[in-house]
Amino acid sequence: MNFELKTLSLSAAASHPCDLLVMLVPEGFTPHSDALSVLAARALQEGDLETKPGKMLQIYAPPGLGARRVVLLGCGSARAHAVRQAVQALTPTLKTPAIEQVAVVFAAAPEPAAVEAVVRAVADASYVYTSTKTKAKAQARALSRVVVGVPSASAVRSAFATGVALVAGIEYAREWANRPANHATPTRVAEAAKALTDHPGIQCKVLGPAQVAKLGMGAFMAVAQGSEQPLRFIELRYDGAAGSQAPVVLVGKGITFDTGGISLKPAAEMDEMKFDMGGAASVLGVFRALAELRPAINVVGLIPACENMPDGKAIKPGDVVTSMSGQTIEILNTDAEGRLVLCDALTYAARLKPAAVVDIATLTGACVVALGALRSGLFSSDDALAQRLLAAGDAALDPCWRMPLDDEYGEGLKSHFADMANVAGRAGGAITAAKFLQRFVGDLAWAHLDIAGTAWKGGTAKGATGRPVALLVHYLLGLASEPATKRRASSRVRGE
Known part of the structure; x- marks a missing residue:
């Protein structure tokens, strides 16, 4: 889908040829003499809008x-959140096969974030998964061109570009998370x-089982040993700054299917465990x-990718494994x-001397209970x-x-037979999972995002949502806009 940003007055928009023209009408709308304004003003006066x-x-x-069609669309305050909510209401219309070219125009000068929101919302509302459908061509997204009309394109060009890039990244993440595990x-x-x-600017290195074994990634290998699919450890690099600048490392959980292993999950909705690679998909999307x-x-x-299967070679409850860090x-x-x-991926990340490490994982059902979707x-x-x-x-x-992340939450991870157990009790399950990961990051500036409730x-x-690609990209763009000296100083601040 192609997006285009245009300086477009309401008067010019009225004559713009397209299959669908969407006019965003905010609170306190002040009409002018153009045809769209007159139409919207009358609809508001008569109570039809x-x-x-x-x-x-x-x-x-x-x-x-x-x-050919016009939609007068209320957008409340016209802030980004309200604009996204408004465009989401157009989902059935944007998926209509006859709608191929759309223009979305703002009635007044928008804030930059609202322009980004429009781009992303239109893409989200019109998204269709087709990769494993036999009638994919007939079911594919019909929408091919979207013009975003604003009073001054130059004022919002950067936000528009961010929105377009995020659409590419989010849809790449959704594509790979949505695909069946086979x-x-x-x-x-x-x-x-x-x-x-x-x-340009992106490199990739992929390690197989022998190379991972040489690194001593015993915990990663233990999960993979029950599957006939060989594990892969993926390292992507984007070099946008001087080589002397420490990188930000993103670690995405890449369990391409999770049966639960010997601790087998219930059959109901187990198909959704193809989404357990949501963290890995988000890393792919960020790089896109x-x-x-x-x-x-x-x-x-970094993406440690494998399946978790209940084969005869699979790990068993009570087994003790040695991680890359040497901890059992x-x-x-x-x-x-x-x-x-x-x-093991976090231990590997520490070797890269990063400015910060963020891991992203569909880790715990407890986080869904705590925070919902x-x-x-x-x-x-x-x-x-x-x-x-x-x-x-x-x-x-x-x-x-x-x-x-209070230290007391980690008490439940004590083990009689190893340095730690991989689970504690049911209470605070999302927190104890994070406390487990914290044992492998030392004094790194580290964050963990549990996306079990938001990834799909x-x-x-x-279906996959593509979250948290947008969060991570905004975080990286914010860092890139700061002086390197400020970034280094901030990264030394610790607290809990």
């Missing part, structure tokens, strides 16, 4: 206008990572967006496998890093919420 986000009036082939094996995920090297935006920052993406782990529950692959769980040993991520989430409309939707809306 409200400015509440998502309220709309659809008009077919209005005389004197260039569009179409998104660890090998194929590695191929998706390698494909990103077609873009970085390829478009080219910020002045160095980023490394008693596996009390094989369904707490994400932290096992992540802990609105906010991702944020755990961090660094106050400055946590604040940056919180602010980035708010700016990206991809919010998170900081959770505690179930039910009739089943």
Whole structure:
């Protein structure tokens, strides 16, 4: 889908030829003498239109206008959140096969964030998964061109570019998270990572079982040993700054299917465990967006990818494995496998001498219970890093919420037979999982995002969301805009 930003007055928009013209009508709308303003003013006066986000009036082939269909769409305050809510109401319309070219125009000069929100909301509302459908061509997204009309294009060009890049990244993440596990094996995920090297500035290295064994990643290997699919350890690099600048490392959990292993999950909705690679998919998506935006920052993406299966060779409850860090782990529950692959990746990340490390994982059902599907769980040993991520989430409309990391929560991880167990009790499960990971990061500026509630939707809306690509990209763009000296000083602030 092609997006285009245009300086477009309401008068010019009225004659713009397209299949669908959407006019965003805010609270306190002040009409002018153009045809669209007159139409909206009359609809508001007669009570046929409200400015509440998502309220709309659809008009077919209005005389004197260039569009085949016109939608007057209430957008409330016209802030980013309200604009996104408004455009989401257009989902059935934007998926109509006859709608190929759309123009979305603001009635007044928008804030930059609202322009980014429009781009992302239109893409989200029109998204269709087709990769494994036999009638993919007929079912594919019809929408091919979107014009965003604003009073002054130059004032919002940067936000527009961010929105377009985020669409590319989010849809890449959704694509790979949505694919069935037999179409998104660890090998194929590695191929998706390698494909990103077609873009300038991105490099990729993939390690197989023998190389991972040589590194001593015993916890990662233990999870993978029950599957016939060979594991892959993927390292992506984006070099946008001087080589002397320490990179930000993103670590994405890449369990391409999770049966629970010997601690087998219930059959109901187990198909959704193809989404357990949501963290890995988000790392792929971030790099796809970085390829478009080219910020002045160095980023490394690490993806430990494997399946968790109940084969005769699979790990068993009570087994003890040795992690890459040398610490031993008693596996009390094989369904707490994400932290096992992540802990070795975090140890590997420390070797890169990073400015910060952020791991992203569909880690615990407990986080879903705590925060639902609105906010991702944020755990961090660094106050400055946590604040940056919180602010980035708010700016990206991809919010998170900081959770505690008190030392007492780690008491439940004590083991009689190893340095630690891989699970504690049911209480505070998301926190104890984070405390487990914290044992492998030392004094690094580290954050953990538990996206179990936000990476995908179930039910009739089943599918990957592409979160938290937007949060992470906004975080990286914020860092890239800061002086390197400030970044280094901030990264030394610790707190819990």
